[in-house]
Amino acid sequence: MNPVPDKNAAHKAKMQQQQAAVAERVKAAQEKRGTLIVITGNGKGKSTSGFGTVVRALGYDLKTAVVQYVKGTWPCGERDLLQKLGVPFHVMGTGFTWDTQDRDKDIAAAQEAWAASKVFLADPEIHVLLLDELTYMLSYEYLDLEEVLTALANRPVEQTVVITGRDAHPRLIELADTVSEVQPVKHAFDAGIKARKGVDW
Ligand code: ATP
């Protein structure tokens, strides 16, 4: 007896079943609006996911904007590319808080980045807005939680916002439509491998 045809037939039946289940779910999803996406957790891939979504929208000539919280003084390949493409890009230029060690200066820079974010959050032309590393502004209480949640909730209906960063606030998770937690199974850095240009930044 040849077991291969049986295996093929079983695979085909399983795929047909899966196809029907997916088609059913696609049919059920009828609401058309932008979403709030939160990419959190300790693993690598949060900012790259956010920038990937921005690039996806740009591929269809849709308008995008980026506000980069925390890491403004660091080099960033995506920033250089998107600025060349004319994407509005606000950078909170103070660097990490453990480098600046100046809370008042950090708060002022966070407020400035938030003011830029609010302008984007009120612009119905913007299809995708990336608020990279915003989560830390809420955990350090540099920004007012209620104000941030209200502005996110009242954004234009077609606008998608991607927020990245570790330790997303539970209220942010509650408000979001899509939340992914990136888990570090392994990271090259832990094995002593240096972060690489064009890969890690
Ligand atoms: P990426 O920008 O690569 O998508 P990320 O946004 O998920 O990373 P951040 O916490 O913003 O992660 O990390 C900033 C830098 O630290 C990036 O260079 C990233 O590659 C690196 N990094 C991310 N996760 C880890 C980890 N678990 N251990 C060590 N380095 C990490």
Ligand code: MG
């Ligand atoms: Mg990041």
